[in-house]
Amino acid sequence: MLRIVKTNSRTHKPLKPISPRSKHISLKINDLSIGYKSKTVCNGINFHLSVGELSAIVGINGIGKSTLLRTLGNFQSKLSGNIQIDGKETNNYDPLELASKISVVLTEPIASKNMTVQELVALGRQPYTNWIGNLSPTDISKINTSLQLLELDDLQNRKCYELSDGQLQRAMIARALAQDTDIILLDEPTTHLDLYHKIQILKLLKSIAHETQKTILFTSHEIEMAIQLCDKILILDGTQNPFDAPCELIKNRAFESLFPSDAVTFDPETGSFRIQK
Template structure:
C-alpha cells in the first residue's frame, strides 16, 4: 500500500461564477493504492465537484493535487488518460455494441489514431473482463444487459484502460440492494487484487461503512473528515455528521438505526432474535418494549410462542409477531 494521491490545501469550486463559489477548501488528505475509499455526503454538498477536480475535468481553485508524486496540472491529456480512468453514474444508451467492444474502448489511449487493437490490447481486454467475472457476457449486446451487468462492463472498460487510479461517481445508483452489495464487494476485491487506487462517491452509507477501507465525509461547512469507518465512529465524526431527528448512529455496531417515538410502554420478557424483532415491531407502532418497562402488561417469549398478558384480561397465546400486533390493537 503506497500513497498515490495527495491533496495539499486544496480548494474546489467554480471560478466562472461571481463571486467565486467555494465548495470546499483547506483539504489535506491522501488516498492509497490497494484501498477502497468512499466519499460520503449529502446531496449538493460537492462530491461530484471534488471527483471532477481530481479527474482534471474541472480546474481547482487553489492548492495542489499530486498523483504519483506529480502535480496534476503537469500531466498532458494523453498522460492523464493512462493515469486515471473514470466511471460515471449516467446510464449510457448504447445500441449495437457488444460488451467486448465496449470494454475495448478502454484501450483507446494506447491504440493511436486508427484505433487498431494489438494482441497486447486484446490480452488486456480479456483480463479486464475476467477480473470483473463477466466472461459469459462477452458477446452480449450492451443494451440487453441489466443495470448491474452494464455497470460491471463499464468497470471492465476502466480496468482495460490499465490506469493505476480509478474514480467512480455513484456506481451503485441504479442497482437493487443485492447488486449494490455485489458491486461494492467487487470494487473492494479489485482494489486488493490489482493494487489500484479506487475512489468512489456513494449515498449507500451502510455499505460504505461495512466495506470501505477509508471514508471521506464532506460536511456542510466545507470540511472533509478522513479515516477508517471505525475511527470515524469512535471519534464521533459519524454521529455528528448524520445527527438529525429520527436517525441515530450506533457506535457499538458502527451502523445507523431509525429512532421511533413512543407513547406507551410494555414489559417484554425474553432474549435472542425473537426479543429483538418483537421490540422492533412494537416500536414501529409507538410502543416501547423493555425488560424493566414500568407496566403491568407483559409480553413473554416462551420457547417458540408468545404470551400476551394484559392487566385484568385473559392471557393470549400467539405464534407470530403479526398475530401479536393484531391482538394488541384491542388494548393499545
C-alpha cells in the same frame, strides 16, 4: 472504432497481483477547493490514497461528492489547492499521460448503447492505441482479463441496451479496468441496484483493489456498506471533511454530525444509522 480481434478470453491468465510493498501514496490532496468559477461548493479538503486501498467519499446530497470526483478526474478545474498523482501535480501531466494514470466512471449515460460489451470495454484501451484504433495483443489481453474479472465473459457479445443496470455497471467498471491505470474513480457505482448487486459490486471493487494494488475511490450514499467494506472513508461535510479508516472515524464520532440528530442517529456499536421515531 477500435478493431477487436476475436480470441478465446478464457485462455488468458488473470492479472497478477503486485507483490506486497510499503504503502505508497498514489493520490494526494492538499487544501483543495472545488466548485464552479466563482461559486465554491466545498473547501479545505485534505486526504491521501494509498495503493491497494478501496476508499469512499460520503456525505449529504449537494455537498459536492460528484464535483470532487470530477475535479480529481480532471473533468473540471479546481478552484485552489493541489492534486498530486505519484508526487506530481496533475496540471503538469499532458492529457494522454494522465489518461494512463487515472480512469473515471461517471454517472452520465454512454454515447451509444448499440455497442457490444466487448466494444465498450475496448474503449478503455484508447490511450494506448494508434489513431486507427488497432488493438495489439497486449490490448486484447487487458480487455479479456477485465471481462473475466467482472464476470462478463458470457455477455461480451451482448449489446449494451440488452443489459440490466447491474450488468451495464459492471461493463463500465471493466472499461475502466482495461484502461490499466493505477487509480480508478467511480461516481455512485451502486446507483439503481438492488441490495444484493450493491454488495456484489462493492465487494468486487475491494477485491480488485487489494489483489491488483489499484487505488479505487468512489462516491456513495451507501454509508453503512462503505463502513463495512472500505479501507478509508472521506466524510465530505463542508467544514472538517474528516478522512480516516472507518473504525477511527467511528471512534472520533465523525459520522454523528452527518444528519440532524432529531431525525437520524448513528450507533457506534453497530456502525449503522437509526431513525428517530
